[in-house]
């Protein structure tokens with residue numbers, strides 16, 4: 314490979330020139346792509362007094378997120394969410410983070426996941442039985458409803474369906490605020506935002522976002538109520554949800570205050586709802602354009618008993634999993650990750666002083682033809698044949714890697730595969746010709762606006 318890198322930090326004028334078109338179009342993803350264009354291992358820019366290094370090589374990504382993890386803190390986007398998330402897993406650092414991670418891990422053990430999987434299938438079935446043959450649905454909205462219902466049952470142990478519109482409005486607003494300060498602000502926080510970028514709201518969350526602080530207060534109130542209810546019911550009443558898992562485990566109770574549990578639960582709700590909804594939405598949109606792929610998915614799920622899948626049956630769904638893997642390759646819900654260096658570090662000749670913001674974009678890595686042949690093509694088979702062995706370590710990282718990798722990864726896999734399997738067992742989805750939803754680069758990579766897909770019942774009378 315020819316090295317085209319020059320380890321020269323580019324200044325604001327270069328950034329402004331490079332990104333001018335994308336900035337004019339309000340295309341945050343385009344800004345990141347423009348900055349990276351032509352570089353091979355990394356690109357360094359200066360925005361005001363801030364140095365930003367974007368890593369493009371999987372080996373360097375491993376250095377940042379795994380080997381050098383103790384020399385970094387989470388980037389400023391995540392830091393800014395502290396006001397809402399308190400000191401939950403996402404925002405805490407150092408020893409308190411490591412301690413909390415150990416205490417929380419058992420809530421995601423295989424035994425727990427088996428119980429959650431029942432809820433995943435049950436909630437997906439409950440929602441999809443309301444679909445009518447031949448109707449067109451906003452599939453993003455549908456997936457957000459299913460995953461929110463799942464959050465209620467599996468994280469909080471409550472039924473959110475009745476309370477859904479209010480809570481969902483609050484969550485949407487809170488997520489929007491979360492999105493405003495995170496994700497895309499990694500690279501453009503300094504440049505784009507001042508120029509009016511990155512602040513285009515999601516219309517669906519608009520009303521609730523009019524009073525984001527009220528919405529956040531609502532979410533905090535619900536979590537407090539849930540913790541109180543669990544406490545009143547007592548330790549022995551384990552209802553197989555995450556809050557029960559945390560409160561019924563003596564070690565966790567001894568190790569964490571109510572406030573800490575509150576912060577962790579809020580964090581799990583925020584980190585775990587929208588990401589999975591987006592992964593499923595993009596997967597269904599892609600499937601709806603490829604009847605051949607969908608037919609293979611149907612054939613696989615049809616081999617399961619009608620009331621499945623159970624947690625143990627998930628291993629019988631390799632193609633379903635490959636569809637999700639491929640959807641997250643093309644549309645990684647966490648599309649950009651950031652770290653701040655607490656000591657100076659060298660990345661392949663880039664001498665980065667302490668305070669440098671170092672970014673990794675799963676989106677750029679996943680679309681790089683050096684690691685994925687024909688990167689723009691939706692091809693789930695690349696995860697099932699020999700090609701998967703040639704993907705370099707850290708070139709595919711929808712869930713991050715190292716000590717700050719997603720704590721809910723196994724939960725998310727089980728959830729996404731189960732919900733997709735339930736949908737595929739009853740429904741065929743069709744994406745209208747010419748529909749390609751515009752991506753919105755917030756803290757997650759979400760479709761901007763509705764994703765109208767047609768659903769047909771597979772068992773409908775001819």
Ligand code: HEM
Pocket residue numbers: 402403404414580581582584585586588589592645646647650651710711712713714716717718719720721722724725729
């Ligand atoms: C498809 C779904 C999901 C994706 C793509 C995803 C992605 C990620 C990524 C990339 C990170 C690491 C961020 C970084 O390195 O800066 C992360 C962290 C995290 N995720 Fe997920 N996630 C998903 C689902 C979930 C679920 C279902 C939960 C909880 C139920 C969850 C909870 C968390 C938490 C608490 C962290 C912070 C972990 C720590 O810092 O120790 N995520 N997620």
